[in-house]
Amino acid sequence: MNRKTIGMFAHVDAGKTTLAEQLLYHTHSIRERGRVDHKDAYLDSHEIERARGITVFADQAVMTYKGTTYYLIDTPGHVDFSPEMERAVQVMDAAILVISAVEGIQGHTETVWQLLHKHRIPTFLFINKIDRVGADVDRVFEEIRTHLTTDACWITGHIAEDGQVGEALLECMAERDESLLDTFLAGTKDNAFWLRTLQDQIRGHRLFPCASGSALQDIGVIEFMDQLHQLTNVDYDDQAPFGGRVYKIRHDHNGVRLTYIKVLSGMLKVRDELCYGSGDAPTCEKVTRLLIINGSKSQAVDQVSAGDLVAVTGLSSAEAGQGLGSYSDKLAYDMVPTLTAKVIFAASLHVKDVLRAFRLLDAEDPSLDVIWEESLQEIHIHVMGLIQLEVLEQLVRERFHFAVSFGSPEILYKETIASTVNGYGHFEPLKHYAEVHLRLEPGERGSGLTFRNECHANDLSIGNQNLIKTHLYERDHHGLLTGMPLTDIVVTLLTGAGHNEHTHGGDFREATFRALRQGLEKAENMLLEPYYEYKIKVEIDDMGRVLSDIQRASGVFEPPITTAAHAVITGKVPVATFMDYSTELASFTHGRGIAHFAFGGYDRCHNEQAVMERKNYRKDADPLYSSSSIFCAKGHGYTVAWDEAEAKMHLL
Numbered sequence: 257m258n259r260k261t262i263g264m265f266a267h268v269d270a271g272k273t274t275l276a277e278q279l280l281y282h283t284h285s286i287r288e289r290g291r292v293d294h295k296d297a298y299l300d301s302h303e304i305e306r307a308r309g310i311t312v313f314a315d316q317a318v319m320t321y322k323g324t325t326y327y328l329i330d331t332p333g334h335v336d337f338s339p340e341m342e343r344a345v346q347v348m349d350a351a352i353l354v355i356s357a358v359e360g361i362q363g364h365t366e367t368v369w370q371l372l373h374k375h376r377i378p379t380f381l382f383i384n385k386i387d388r389v390g391a392d393v394d395r396v397f398e399e400i401r402t403h404l405t406t407d408a409c410w411i412t413g414h415i416a417e418d419g420q421v422g423e424a425l426l427e428c429m430a431e432r433d434e435s436l437l438d439t440f441l442a443g444t445k446d447n448a449f450w451l452r453t454l455q456d457q458i459r460g461h462r463l464f465p466c467a468s469g470s471a472l473q474d475i476g477v478i479e480f481m482d483q484l485h486q487l488t489n490v491d492y493d494d495q496a497p498f499g500g501r502v503y504k505i506r507h508d509h510n511g512v513r514l515t516y517i518k519v520l521s522g523m524l525k526v527r528d529e530l531c532y533g534s535g536d537a538p539t540c541e542k543v544t545r546l547l548i549i550n551g552s553k554s555q556a557v558d559q560v561s562a563g564d565l566v567a568v569t570g571l572s573s574a575e576a577g578q579g580l581g582s583y584s585d586k587l588a589y590d591m592v593p594t595l596t597a598k599v600i601f602a603a604s605l606h607v608k609d610v611l612r613a614f615r616l617l618d619a620e621d622p623s624l625d626v627i628w629e630e631s632l633q634e635i636h637i638h639v640m641g642l643i644q645l646e647v648l649e650q651l652v653r654e655r656f657h658f659a660v661s662f663g664s665p666e667i668l669y670k671e672t673i674a675s676t677v678n679g680y681g682h683f684e685p686l687k688h689y690a691e692v693h694l695r696l697e698p699g700e701r702g703s704g705l706t707f708r709n710e711c712h713a714n715d716l717s718i719g720n721q722n723l724i725k726t727h728l729y730e731r732d733h734h735g736l737l738t739g740m741p742l743t744d745i746v747v748t749l750l751t752g753a754g755h756n757e758h759t760h761g762g763d764f765r766e767a768t769f770r771a772l773r774q775g776l777e778k779a780e781n782m783l784l785e786p787y788y789e790y791k792i793k794v795e796i797d798d799m800g801r802v803l804s805d806i807q808r809a810s811g812v813f814e815p816p817i818t819t820a821a822h823a824v825i826t827g828k829v830p831v832a833t834f835m836d837y838s839t840e841l842a843s844f845t846h847g848r849g850i851a852h853f854a855f856g857g858y859d860r861c862h863n864e865q866a867v868m869e870r871k872n873y874r875k876d877a878d879p880l881y882s883s884s885s886i887f888c889a890k891g892h893g894y895t896v897a898w899d900e901a902e903a904k905m906h907l908l
């Protein structure tokens with residue numbers, strides 16, 4: 257049997273969940289239609305979602321239409337939950353991008369569009385809410401053409417139930433493929449050919465079908481489902497070796513880890529073994545249960561095949577994005593938080609319990625990237641925005657039965673170096689011994705910490721070399737300017753030394769951290785901050801105001817692209833200065849300006865000095881780090897400051 261995964265994507269409130277509800281109703285998967293406003297929508301099943309009327313979790317349902325099994329995933333439209341949305345993108349056979357006929361293309365519509373485009377997901381556009389006052393389908397279609405793609409073609413009224421492709425749609429197809437033009441002009445009546453070609457164009461991202469209707473009033477919904485059914489094709493191979501991809505992690509009521517997998521090829525059975533993780537030491541585990549998830553229900557099965565979505569138990573640490581079987585790569589995500597917040601909780605709570613709860617949430621949403629600051633006994637998380645923090649407070653209360661709150665979120669700054677240096681660390685209190693030499697070089701933007709090894713096995717055992725690498729990666733390292741995480745540095749292990757008797761566990765950690773820190777002391781340090789890549793479209797009269805706002809915010813722009821009435825401005829601007837600009841833009845353009853922001857990576861901080869003053873980090877008082885080394889003389893260890901340590905290194 258054919259299986260397809262389809263998903264709902266949009267700016268917040270466009271009507272994704274409402275449309276999903278209708279599709280489930282029409283395919284007899286639910287007996288009664290719920291409503292977001294009545295707090296009983298099938299896919300907004302979580303208490304938090306019902307109370308707020310927004311989708312937070314990308315939940316899924318199963319439905320059958322004309323013999324095909326459809327997995328339907330409804331994603332959140334709020335920017336704060338875009339990592340959850342992004343994790344769902346990769347498993348789609350087709351996406352439905354819902355656009356309100358009143359509001360038109362909104363900021364987040366474009367973000368979603370670009371993600372779908374990047375992953376080459378065949379995308380159907382559904383212009384919703386045509387029943388509302390102020391709905392203007394033609395205007396929105398024009399917006400689609402200017403903002404998203406010139407390859408949108410109307411299908412409403414142009415695909416009959418028997419698959420007959422209408423004349424206007426044929427023309428739209430032919431305009432997109434020269435080789436079809438002659439066939440079209442010759443008036444070929446072979447409808448099977450045209451339908452197949454249309455499917456191929458959609459699958460090849462050359463054409464985007466566009467429909468309109470009202471999810472709430474049930475106008476055009478069943479027709480749309482039928483068109484989507486006819487226009488999507490998949491060719492999963494059950495007979496090939498197993499391949500799959502993890503797209504989500506959840507825990508059931510008993511805390512058992514559920515790993516959601518899209519089967520991309522072959523079959524998966526209970527007790528099959530799956531291997532994942534890094535090349536040299538993969539983790540191999542047996543699948544203990546296979547569950548088909550439908551809303552809040554689940555059904556155990558013995559086997560699943562290519563095209564299925566399944567939740568499995570038995571895997572302890574596979575993460576979202578991980579390929580399995582014949583797909584062994586791991587996908588990275590674009591939607592990354594640029595804010596951090598401290599977790600605040602009552603002193604009566606045990607910090608370990610709070611940390612355990614957040615580690616569990618972290619497994620489900622890795623973008624939280626929970627950090628345990630041992631020395632401060634503090635938990636920090638990464639967040640997209642304030643709504644996410646409110647939801648997290650509620651979530652922790654419901655799931656773990658205790659209360660937390662959060663400090664006000666701050667920009668997540670990072671640090672790097674702008675010059676190449678060698679760093680030396682020696683750790684030799686009595687009966688201990690380790691020495692480490694590292695080279696630190698500026699790495700590419702966005703590359704994080706890269707490890708290279710030039711150390712010879714004759715000088716230091718492979719085991720100890722690996723230990724040094726492990727210590728480098730075991731935590732985020734603090735920079736010297738503000739104590740924020742170090743990034744974009746290539747660390748090369750030059751050499752090192754241990755002692756047969758005296759080197760103990762932890763000595764290489766000490767020597768490695770000291771070498772890193774000693775290197776930083778000598779390097780030119782640089783503060784980085786997150787930037788947005790923005791695209792702002794305004795009426796021509798508002799252009800001057802926007803350009804001066806961007807300049808004031810320390811941003812840069814490309815030469816604006818203007819028409820008689822409009823201007824489109826693109827460029828980069830610090831997140832810190834532009835976080836609230838959407839609201840400001842909406843107010844002075846009376847809602848007519850559109851701003852699209854995407855995370856544009858880290859770059860030099862525009863106000864380094866001010867941030868350093870605010871952070872007031874004291875590098876010499878950081879309990880985790882010392883730039884000095886410890887040597888031993890006459891049976892006593894003594895400390896040597898970083899600028900004098902180099903001369904004393906045993907290996908120099």
Ligand SMILES: Nc1nc2c(ncn2[C@@H]2O[C@H](COP(=O)(O)OP(=O)(O)OP(=O)(O)O)[C@@H](O)[C@H]2O)c(=O)[nH]1
Binds near residue numbers: 293331387471
């Ligand atoms: N008039 C009208 N209202 C609609 C239509 N579709 C959805 N709505 C309403 O719009 C609001 C948002 O609908 P949802 O289905 O929750 O939107 P969503 O896209 O799932 O929102 P998020 O998941 O929070 O991003 C609700 O009040 C719906 O009743 C429609 O076709 N016409």
Ligand SMILES: [Mg+2]
Binds near residue numbers: 273331
């Ligand atoms: Mg929703």
